[in-house]
Amino acid sequence: MSTVLIEWLNLGLRWFHVVAGIAWIGASFYFIWLDLNLREPPRWKKDQGIKGDLWAIHGGGIYEIGKYQLRPKKMPERLHWFKWEAYSTWLSGTLLLIAFYYVQARSYLVGPDSWVSTPEMAIVASIAFIVGGQLLYEMLLRTALVRRGLWFAVVLVGVIALASWLAQQLFSGRAAFLHVGALIATWMAGNVFWGIIPAQKKFIAAVSDGREPDPAPAVFAKLRSTHNNYLTLPVIFCMISNHYPFLYGSEYSWLLLLAIGVLLAWGRHFFNLKHQGIVRPGILVSSGLGLVLVAVVASWAASHSSMDEDAVGTKMSATDIDVLIDQHCTNCHSPSPTQPGFQAPPAGLVITDTDSLLTYRTKALPALHSHYMPLGNMTGMSDEQRSAMVHWLEQQE
Structure with missing residues (x-):
């Protein structure tokens, strides 16, 4: 019963998080569009x-x-504030992180070759990663660099690159992408909590008292809002990446994450300029072509990646593979999983023999390459067994 309740909790939190995120993103896009128009x-x-x-x-x-410019002659009785969209998105996302990655840290947070090997240390590393990244971002906002938009963007890309690489060393591939997204989302929620809302409160207090408001907090709040607008698409990408093992399971997944995030933000720049009447299609075209190039290069690299020669040379028959499937797959991917935490096979994938494994070949290969499956390697699949299964699958073109 407790497992079922956890699954219902997961579903409820995830649904709420998605709805809150839609509201926050919609408000962000709308008000940037409104201001620029x-x-x-x-x-x-x-x-x-x-x-x-x-x-x-x-x-x-x-x-x-x-x-x-300042205020109407008579202040309205009811003034709408846009903050709970951000707060509820961040809070529900944090609860999801706890319920899914912290409670099940051995399965989802700890990577096979990560720097931290215990669930407890992985959780500590996760908190330190997000808190440390938030402090670094707030420190950068308080330097003179913030007044030089292009250079600040370059430095911020460098910070995200470092965070992406570090997350890959600390956590499983899936958790690494999500942590970069959680870090950026924390920046965005922090921009609302630490900058935008306090500036608005100061503005309202000043005009209500008949004082000339200090323009500096409002200008700073507008800058934070603009940051959020450009960071939105990279965050969404991070949050949906858990469905695509071929991305977070790549040898250079941190670089893939960085390149896609930058190109998405660059594409967003086209629309922000367009709202001001400046149409530069080259930005949108270069963003799209860049994403295509990333996909092509990453696909080429994946197809030419080589495994250890001795491991690749290990060949197994279909019968041998059936044994491996029974040992390492059916605990989760049978019609009635025996693995605690699963009431049904993940993603609806039933894998009980070589025929069903071949049915999901395109999903199985990146999951095996990335060491994402077996989940947390709780079944103890050896490198030789993994390589043999990958080699067998690759021969079944």
Whole structure:
């Protein structure tokens, strides 16, 4: 019963996290679009304190949107704040990290050749990774470098590259990608909590008291919001990467993660410029071609990767492979798994013999190459057995 409840908890948290994330991303995209599309208003609106306006149609009606330089003559009784989308996304994501990766650290967090080999140390490393990365980002925001946008972006890419490489050394491949996403998402939630909301509160307090607000916090908050806008697509990629072992199982997975993240952010730049009336299709084209190039190069590298010659030379018959499947696969991938924590075969993949293994060949090969399967290697599959199974699968073209 406890296992079933854990699965329901996992489902509920994951559903809530996805819904909250959609709300946060939608708000981020909308307000960046709104700010970049505001145009100079007519004189009569300026006289009322409006510094930019926008007309839009949606839901069967026309909207007139205005942004004040400071405040309207009479403050509204109800002012909407956009913060809980970010907070609920981060909090639900943290709970998922605990419920899925910390509670089941031996299976999902510890990698076969990672620097940390015990679940306890892996959890400590996970917390240190996220907290340390957050502190580093906040420190960078408080340096003079933040006023030089391009150089700050270059340094931030360097930090993400280091984080991606470090995560690969500390955790399993799947957990490594997720931790980079969790780190960036923490930056984004921190931008809301530490910068954007406090700046808005100071602004409201000043204009409500009839004082001239300090523009510096608002400018800094806008910068943080812009950072969040560019980081959104890389975070989404990290969060869905757990479905693709061929990515996080690659020998240079940390470099793949970095390249794809940068190209996604570069593609986002096209739309941010377009919102301002600047159309540079070369940015979008180069982003798309870059992603295609990454896929081609990574596929080529994977197909030409070589295993240990002695291991590759170990050949097994289909009967031998059936024995390995029974030893290392059926505990999770049988119609009724015996592995604690599973009520049904993961992803619906039933693998009980060579025929069913071949059915899922394209999924099995990257999972074996990456050492992701068997899960946590709790069945004790040796390198020779793994190599023999990979070699057999590769011969079944």
